[in-house]
Amino acid sequence: MTHILKQALKTALGRRHFIKWSAAAGSAAIVTGSGLPLKGLAASALPNPEKNTEKQEKTVWSACTVNCGSRCALRHHVSNGVITHTETDNTGQDIYGDHQVRACLRGRSFRQRVYNPDRLKFPMRRVGKRGEGRFERISWDEALDTIADSLKHIKEEYGNEAIYINYATGTLGGTVSKSWPPAATPFARLMNGWGGYLNHYGDYSTAQIAVSLPYLYGGSWVGNNCTSDLINTKLMVNFGNNPAETRMSGGGITYHLSEAKQRSKARMITFDPRKTDTTLTDGDEWIPLRPGTDAALVAGMAWVMIREDLVDHSFLDRYTIGYDEESLPDTAPEGASWTSYILGKGEDQTEKTPQWAAAITGIPANTIIRLAREIALTKPCNIMQGWGLQRTAAGEQASRAICMLAVMTGNVGIPGGGTGAREGSYSIPFSAFPELENPVTTAIPMFLWTDAIYRHKEMTALTDGIRGADRLKAPIKFIWNYAGNCLVNQHADTNRTHKILQDDTQCEIIVVVDNHMTASARYADILLPDLTAAEQPDFTTNGSCGNMGYAIFCDTAVKPLYECRSIYSICSSLAKRLGIEQQYTEGRSQEEWLQAIYKESRKINSHLPDFQTFRKQGIVKQKNPGEPHVEFRSFRENPESHPLGTPSGKIEIYSQRLADIAGSWKLGKDDIIKPLPEYAPSWEGHQSALTEKYPLQMFGFHFKARTHSTYGNVDLLKDANRQELWLNPVDAQKRGIKDGALLKVWNNRGEIRIIAKVTERIIPGTVAMGQGSWYAPDKNGIDRGACMNTLTTQRPSPLAKGNPQHTNLVEVAIA
Numbered sequence: 030m031t032h033i034l035k036q037a038l039k040t041a042l043g044r045r046h047f048i049k050w051s052a053a054a055g056s057a058a059i060v061t062g063s064g065l066p067l068k069g070l071a072a073s074a075l076p077n078p079e080k081n082t083e084k085q086e087k088t089v090w091s092a093c094t095v096n097c098g099s100r101c102a103l104r105h106h107v108s109n110g111v112i113t114h115t116e117t118d119n120t121g122q123d124i125y126g127d128h129q130v131r132a133c134l135r136g137r138s139f140r141q142r143v144y145n146p147d148r149l150k151f152p153m154r155r156v157g158k159r160g161e162g163r164f165e166r167i168s169w170d171e172a173l174d175t176i177a178d179s180l181k182h183i184k185e186e187y188g189n190e191a192i193y194i195n196y197a198t199g200t201l202g203g204t205v206s207k208s209w210p211p212a213a214t215p216f217a218r219l220m221n222g223w224g225g226y227l228n229h230y231g232d233y234s235t236a237q238i239a240v241s242l243p244y245l246y247g248g249s250w251v252g253n254n255c256t257s258d259l260i261n262t263k264l265m266v267n268f269g270n271n272p273a274e275t276r277m278s279g280g281g282i283t284y285h286l287s288e289a290k291q292r293s294k295a296r297m298i299t300f301d302p303r304k305t306d307t308t309l310t311d312g313d314e315w316i317p318l319r320p321g322t323d324a325a326l327v328a329g330m331a332w333v334m335i336r337e338d339l340v341d342h343s344f345l346d347r348y349t350i351g352y353d354e355e356s357l358p359d360t361a362p363e364g365a366s367w368t369s370y371i372l373g374k375g376e377d378q379t380e381k382t383p384q385w386a387a388a389i390t391g392i393p394a395n396t397i398i399r400l401a402r403e404i405a406l407t408k409p410c411n412i413m414q415g416w417g418l419q420r421t422a423a424g425e426q427a428s429r430a431i432c433m434l435a436v437m438t439g440n441v442g443i444p445g446g447g448t449g450a451r452e453g454s455y456s457i458p459f460s461a462f463p464e465l466e467n468p469v470t471t472a473i474p475m476f477l478w479t480d481a482i483y484r485h486k487e488m489t490a491l492t493d494g495i496r497g498a499d500r501l502k503a504p505i506k507f508i509w510n511y512a513g514n515c516l517v518n519q520h521a522d523t524n525r526t527h528k529i530l531q532d533d534t535q536c537e538i539i540v541v542v543d544n545h546m547t548a549s550a551r552y553a554d555i556l557l558p559d560l561t562a563a564e565q566p567d568f569t570t571n572g573s574c575g576n577m578g579y580a581i582f583c584d585t586a587v588k589p590l591y592e593c594r595s596i597y598s599i600c601s602s603l604a605k606r607l608g609i610e611q612q613y614t615e616g617r618s619q620e621e622w623l624q625a626i627y628k629e630s631r632k633i634n635s636h637l638p639d640f641q642t643f644r645k646q647g648i649v650k651q652k653n654p655g656e657p658h659v660e661f662r663s664f665r666e667n668p669e670s671h672p673l674g675t676p677s678g679k680i681e682i683y684s685q686r687l688a689d690i691a692g693s694w695k696l697g698k699d700d701i702i703k704p705l706p707e708y709a710p711s712w713e714g715h716q717s718a719l720t721e722k723y724p725l726q727m728f729g730f731h732f733k734a735r736t737h738s739t740y741g742n743v744d745l746l747k748d749a750n751r752q753e754l755w756l757n758p759v760d761a762q763k764r765g766i767k768d769g770a771l772l773k774v775w776n777n778r779g780e781i782r783i784i785a786k787v788t789e790r791i792i793p794g795t796v797a798m799g800q801g802s803w804y805a806p807d808k809n810g811i812d813r814g815a816c817m818n819t820l821t822t823q824r825p826s827p828l829a830k831g832n833p834q835h836t837n838l839v840e841v842a843i844a
């Protein structure tokens with residue numbers, strides 16, 4: 030084995046692994062320090078240098094296309110057909126607006142995913158019980174025939190509504206290899222050409238806010254002013270938004286936020302139960318609050334603003350309905366306005382004083398008063414929220430309530446102001462892979478797919494938020510799961526999910542296409558090995574950013590490993606078996622599709638160079654030619670000519686549509702849907718009776734070692750960022766816990782093992798851990814992988830039927 034290849038593989042795999050080259054066999058094997066072959070990594074993975082005809086050294090542009098909200102350039106250095114190391118964007122002048130799109134540590138460790146010991150190598154078929162992770166190797170023909178036969182049988186017996194494409198975001202940044210949104214994936218195109226599949230709406234990131242804010246502002250998605258508009262603001266009020274740990278790219282929000290803040294010199298106040306890295310690096314004041322109490326804080330500040338007459342009356346009078354009794358719609362009862370609710374003249378007859386809010390939020394009343402005055406009197410002021418706080422039991426109410434600060438202070442629709450939603454972004458226009466139209470119109474809430482497996486007959490529009498039909502006609506019998514870990518790991522209540530999936534008399538077949546043996550892949554009936562982004566051509570455009578958009582060409586850095594195939598190739602082969610090959614491929618290869626999509630993109634974006642130039646230069650950057658986006662600017666300038674998409678055309682503080690839903694839907698005990706953005710106590714929060722048994726609130730956060738669960742099997746990242754449970758010294762002391770102790774964390778849904786991180790960076794009464802760690806139950810069902818979803822609930826939120834993954838009560842002790 031050549032020295033250079035040995036060095037390359039050593040670099041790629043890390044010091045703990047050795048490479049043995051057998052000249053006789055003409056193959057290499059990777060072994061651990063103990064001499065045992067590494068799981069799943071066979072000799073055939075490695076290029077044989079003696080047969081290698083590839084150019085010795087090259088640098089290939091690619092990208093990290095995972096779901097972190099950013100998207101980064103990678104430049105793979107390839108030696109003798111092996112990626113030896115990965116660098117990032119080195120173009121531009123590296124000044125704000127022409128900056129480098131630099132990857133974080135995750136993207137730079139990409140080769141550790143390509144050559145990972147967990148890499149799937151061949152098509153496989155389940156042989157044990159579903160979820161046991163026992164498989165046998167089969168041929169591609171056998172795998173594809175089995176899938177096609179199952180599809181035909183299920184379509185005939187149950188109809189296309191029994192086929193489901195699971196939420197999956199592992200390659201959401203791809204163009205042809207796209208895994209999200211489901212309707213834009215290669216599987217959606219395949220199924221749409223063959224009668225369709227059961228849709229879902231919502232996603233694990235934004236289910237509650239996506240449904241709730243349109244009741245306030247109208248439309249289908251509510252944004253905020255672009256991050257680059259923050260140069261115009263005087264005060265930044267940040268509810269739980271934490272780009273320094275989520276959107277870490279040099280071309281993403283964390284960079285833009287820092288740059289904009291340096292220019293505006295605006296003060297940043299952050300409300301969060303945890304002192305995040307964003308607060309540490311860019312924040313000026315951290316206000317710790319209890320999880321799930323944001324709406325109570327807003328109500329307390331609203332009381333101060335109303336009582337001290339600090340609200341923007343001219344804005345409220347012209348642009349809103351429901352602020353006071355005079356502006357309530359005729360259909361609303363007396364006392365249903367926002368001021369009545371805040372001042373104790375509404376249904377609950379409770380004044381939302383700062384003292385009332387202090388008791389709920391844990392924030393001292395005088396702090397609430399001080400901040401309410403500062404927010405009302407500093408203009409323009411940008412109110413912004415992250416998405417974590419809406420992934421809660423009453424997240425719909427909380428996300429709408431935060432926007433009330435922007436509405437009451439008249440900051441909506443002006444530069445430097447904002448809506449209260451998450452930051453906006455500039456993107457360059459680009460065409461997409463055409464997905465065709467889905468003939469099936471029925472859609473379930475994304476979070477209820479496990480329910481649709483076993484209780485579809487009960488699921489109606491009024492009980493479970495079914496859309497496009499009154500009720501579900503068929504159970505889910507077939508699941509596609511491409512590049513996603515939401516079959517188990519990223520879905521809630523893993524033990525419950527395991528039980529549902531293990532019963533293969535319910536869902537008959539699960540097809541997983543992925544790079545690695547993830548927690549979800551273990552539940553496959555047919556498991557297909559996918560190419561990584563380094564082994565196929567594709568391109569990607571920027572994720573969330575500020576004043577500069579970009580597109581990156583992801584070229585083929587190394588030949589496909591093992592028997593892995595691209596998702597496009599897999600779908601094309603299935604299309605042939607289903608009799609729709611020509612319709613699916615239109616006679617094009619993946620490369621030809623990219624050329625066709627790029628050609629279309631150039632029609633809508635004349636700044637793009639020709640295809641070969643794009644490929645060669647790797648990245649195309651485009652500075653926003655106009656002013657930073659200001660959400661609802663035209664409405665603010667002329668509300669009569671540019672009404673909002675609400676029934677009244679105005680901001681609906683009181684929503685009659687929500688009042689109607691609250692009156693007609695069948696809701697669970699303690700489920701609250703209100704026409705006003707009121708505070709709703711959580712059914713598993715600090716005020717619930719369950720605290721006697723499980724006294725600590727638990728939530729998750731995005732973790733630097735992973736993008737959700739992607740990169741979760743990269744040892745380098747795991748070593749640098751170990752999975753820990755954050756808890757306050759007050760709670761640790763009560764339990765005799767010292768920093769670094771091994772803990773057990775449990776509730777009535779499950780139990781995990783995790784290391785303690787004792788820190789004052791989290792509010793007492795609350796514990797938190799990085800989400801996305803890989804579920805690894807031992808024989809007693811104790812999750813040694815410390816996946817937070819072993820402890821989360823499947824109970825959906827009331828309105829969106831979304832995932833309340835930060836609403837949990839637990840107890841903690843030394844293991």
Ligand code: SF4
Nearest residue numbers: 093097101133136278
């Ligand atoms: S994980 Fe996100 S920030 Fe990191 S390299 Fe990938 S896209 Fe960039």
